[in-house]
Amino acid sequence: MRRSAFSAFVLVLLAACGSAAPADQPISRDRFLDAWTDLRSEQLRNPRADDLAARMDEILRAHDVSPADLLDFIDAHAGDIHFLTQLWKDAAERLGQDTLGILD
Numbered sequence: 648m649r650r651s652a653f654s655a656f657v658l659v660l661l662a663a664c665g666s667a668a669p670a671d672q673p674i675s676r677d678r679f680l681d682a683w684t685d686l687r688s689e690q691l692r693n694p695r696a697d698d699l700a701a702r703m704d705e706i707l708r709a710h711d712v713s714p715a716d717l718l719d720f721i722d723a724h725a726g727d728i729h730f731l732t733q734l735w736k737d738a739a740e741r742l743g744q745d746t747l748g749i750l751d
Contacts, residue, residue: 682710
């Protein structure tokens with residue numbers, strides 16, 4: 648349930664952002680976490696901001712990633728629940744809150 652809710656969040660978040668050509672290889676775990684946590688932080692700080700989509704585009708450009716890069720990373724690791732569980736725990740810790748309800 649949490650995984651599908653989070654996946655839905657990622658898809659909605661990425662749909663709001665501009666797109667770029669997908670990479671041949673998935674981005675690194677650290678690059679994904681850096682970009683994703685910055686995107687999530689921005690959404691948490693300014694959930695109703697009129698310029699949220701533009702801010703998210705700026706964040707993606709700053710990390711030199713596209714929405715497709717983030718989706719490719721998730722797709723590449725979709726079969727490894729232990730990897731994804733640890734990834735989301737690390738993301739929650741970086742955010743300083745358990746927004747996903749998965750921290751021990």
